[in-house]
Amino acid sequence: MSRLPRVTNIISMLRVARLQYLRPKWSHSTTLRHLRFHDCVMLDEKLVKKLAKDILSCEEFQLLELISCHKISEEFLIDLQDELGERLTS
Numbered sequence: 001m002s003r004l005p006r007v008t009n010i011i012s013m014l015r016v017a018r019l020q021y022l023r024p025k026w027s028h029s030t031t032l033r034h035l036r037f038h039d040c041v042m043l044d045e046k047l048v049k050k051l052a053k054d055i056l057s058c059e060e061f062q063l064l065e066l067i068s069c070h071k072i073s074e075e076f077l078i079d080l081q082d083e084l085g086e087r088l089t090s
Contacts, residue, residue, distance in 0.1 A: 036065040044071040049080060056084050065089050 035055065037043060048066060055061050064087060068071055077090040 023059060032086045033060060034065075035061075035063070035067055036067065038065075038067040040066075040069040041071070043069050045073070045076045048072055048076075052084055052088055056087055061087065063087055063089065 043066070048069075053065055055064055066077060066088075067090065074090065077088070081088045081090070
């Protein structure tokens with residue numbers, strides 16, 4: 001069973017988002033269960049897809065929310081939710 005991501009891992013990952021997505025080691029994590037991104041300008045669809053797949057692979061993780069992020073279309077989020085399930089919301 002996968003462990004939940006640490007907030008510091010996610011922050012570190014987002015700092016390098018413009019360069020390249022670096023997959024954090026979720027197995028060394030603790031208790032993050034809900035993550036919300038609101039009005040983000042740096043997140044793009046490619047990064048969000050990888051991030052969502054990694055985070056939502058942890059059974060304990062309950063909800064990833066992406067709200068009004070500038071580079072992410074509603075159509076993309078709908079398609080990704082169809083692929084990954086209801087734990088991804090927009």
